Amino acid sequence: MFNELDFSKIDTWKEAPSDDTKRQYYYIAKCQEEMRQRAEKRGTAFTYCLTTFGCQMNEKQSEVIAGIMDEIGCVRRESEDADIVIYNTCTVRENANLKVYGRLGHLNNLKKQNPDMKIILFGCMMQEEHVVARIQKDYRFVDLVFGTHNIFKYAELFYQMLSSETQIIDIWEGTDKIVEALPTERNYDFKSGVNIMFGCNNFCSYCIVPYVRGRERSREPQAIVDEVKALVADGVTEVMLLGQNVNSYGKTLETPVSFAKLLEMVEQVEGLRRIRFMTSHPKDLSDELIEYMARSKKVCHHLHLPMQSGSSRILKDMNRRYDKERYLELVQKIRKAIPDISLTTDIIVGFPGETEEDFLETLDVVDKANFDTAFTFIYSKRSGTPAARMENQVPEDVVKERFQRLLALVQEKGKIASSRFEGTVQEVLVETESKDKGIFTGRTQYNLLVHFPGSKELLGKYVNVRLETCKGFYYLGKMVEM
Numbered sequence: 252m253f254n255e256l257d258f259s260k261i262d263t264w265k266e267a268p269s270d271d272t273k274r275q276y277y278y279i280a281k282c283q284e285e286m287r288q289r290a291e292k293r294g295t296a297f298t299y300c301l302t303t304f305g306c307q308m309n310e311k312q313s314e315v316i317a318g319i320m321d322e323i324g325c326v327r328r329e330s331e332d333a334d335i336v337i338y339n340t341c342t343v344r345e346n347a348n349l350k351v352y353g354r355l356g357h358l359n360n361l362k363k364q365n366p367d368m369k370i371i372l373f374g375c376m377m378q379e380e381h382v383v384a385r386i387q388k389d390y391r392f393v394d395l396v397f398g399t400h401n402i403f404k405y406a407e408l409f410y411q412m413l414s415s416e417t418q419i420i421d422i423w424e425g426t427d428k429i430v431e432a433l434p435t436e437r438n439y440d441f442k443s444g445v446n447i448m449f450g451c452n453n454f455c456s457y458c459i460v461p462y463v464r465g466r467e468r469s470r471e472p473q474a475i476v477d478e479v480k481a482l483v484a485d486g487v488t489e490v491m492l493l494g495q496n497v498n499s500y501g502k503t504l505e506t507p508v509s510f511a512k513l514l515e516m517v518e519q520v521e522g523l524r525r526i527r528f529m530t531s532h533p534k535d536l537s538d539e540l541i542e543y544m545a546r547s548k549k550v551c552h553h554l555h556l557p558m559q560s561g562s563s564r565i566l567k568d569m570n571r572r573y574d575k576e577r578y579l580e581l582v583q584k585i586r587k588a589i590p591d592i593s594l595t596t597d598i599i600v601g602f603p604g605e606t607e608e609d610f611l612e613t614l615d616v617v618d619k620a621n622f623d624t625a626f627t628f629i630y631s632k633r634s635g636t637p638a639a640r641m642e643n644q645v646p647e648d649v650v651k652e653r654f655q656r657l658l659a660l661v662q663e664k665g666k667i668a669s670s671r672f673e674g675t676v677q678e679v680l681v682e683t684e685s686k687d688k689g690i691f692t693g694r695t696q697y698n699l700l701v702h703f704p705g706s707k708e709l710l711g712k713y714v715n716v717r718l719e720t721c722k723g724f725y726y727l728g729k730m731v732e733m
């Protein structure tokens with residue numbers, strides 16, 4: 252499909268086309284020419300290093316950047332000792348932010364030694380005014396800065412950067428554009444994320460995502476199905492449908508389509524074996540979806556259902572629009588319909604005003620819900636969000652102590668929940684070889700990992716493995732013939 256396009260056939264003497272996709276193809280061709288000439292002149296190819304912070308949506312968007320970099324003749328390398336260093340940033344919590352600033356100091360030193368070096372920052376963190384102001388003031392050596400809404404314009408921005416001596420900053424406030432069919436370089440041959448929607452309208456009071464990703468926009472179902480078909484034709488058998496709140500997929504389309512309906516359409520793609528999705532917001536999880544998951548042959552029995560807190564009072568202040576009882580009812584309903592479901596969740600500790608009683612409610616839900624695993628976060632104040640302005644922020648030592656107690660319970664319960672498959676044989680998709688040669692890692696439909704002896708030909712294949720010993724969130728096992 253798009254990866255087979257021959258960009259060198261594009262006439263770069265003409266003016267740039269106005270159609271979004273064609274225009275970027277044109278700039279890819281221009282960058283290709285320019286980089287070829289530069290590489291010939293200095294006698295070696297240009298290298299790039301691309302680092303991604305944050306969620307799977309950032310991972311997916313980085314694949315587009317990598318696709319374009321490869322297309323224009325740059326060679327990827329892992330180390331930052333490269334000609335072009337690119338960061339796809341995240342700002343969901345303060346520590347994601349600090350990591351980027353920390354690395355910039357080091358890059359400045361590298362740049363002094365390599366006159367060809369370019370530094371590019373993009374993604375969620377760049378949508379914040381104070382970040383861009385700081386880069387303009389203290390990090391003049393950064394060459395290109397753009398945000399989340401104009402990633403599709405990367406080739407054009409890259410071309411501008413090549414002919415500019417000064418820092419280029421291009422941040423959009425928002426967009427209603429969804430630009431399809433840009434080149435991509437996938438991280439895995441056999442599985443892939445697929446964006447089904449962008450942005451978020453929920454405005455949970457602690458969360459910065461709606462401010463940096465903009466309003467919710469769904470892709471047309473046919474565009475999604477076409478992308479899945481192309482991926483399957485290219486060897487993919489497992490897709491992960493991505494969105495901040497997949498349960499509200501399709502509501503804003505001209506012809507609205509429910510998420511369950513979309514799953515049904517994707518399921519019909521022949522050759523596709525597994526469908527996953529992320530993330531589900533409990534407030535929008537429909538009975539239609541639960542029923543569909545229960546009868547589907549391809550949708551994995553794993554549901555990531557972030558609860559954030561077990562206290563109804565805190566959930567209200569978080570603007571989550573469900574309470575403790577509704578969350579537990581949902582868990583029960585799901586377990587009744589899909590008894591073997593694996594449930595995972597996200598939990599925040601130390602939201603403003605959280606008391607010991609509120610925290611005990613969170614522990615109570617963890618105790619009752621039997622999650623396979625929970626991602627636990629210390630509340631991080633994000634400027635511009637309503638929670639940042641709330642009084643009674645919880646003291647750090649109290650939060651840390653609660654965090655440790657939560658972690659201990661999550662691990663204890665998780666070990667019990669995950670070990671329910673001990674001794675059973677499960678079909679796994681073989682994903683990677685571990686550092687110990689000859690040991691491979693496969694993933695069950697329940698998202699549980701198992702390490703087992705195998706060989707390289709198994710990568711990307713489905714095999715049956717007996718899960719012999721549960722080690723908490725992973726198993727040790729052996730392959731079996733069926």
Ligand code: SAH
Binds near residue numbers: 496559599628633
């Ligand atoms: N859209 C998803 C979550 C995306 S962010 C959802 O609503 O479920 C991933 C997780 O980061 C959230 O579930 C939340 O637990 C955590 N998170 C978001 N903002 C945070 C903050 N300010 N401090 C700590 N954790 C946060």
Ligand code: SF4
Binds near residue numbers: 452453454
């Ligand atoms: Fe953030 Fe809430 Fe949107 Fe998730 S649903 S991205 S937590 S605002």
Ligand code: F3S
Binds near residue numbers: 304305306309343460
């Ligand atoms: Fe981070 Fe942006 Fe994702 S803030 S979690 S990379 S949407």
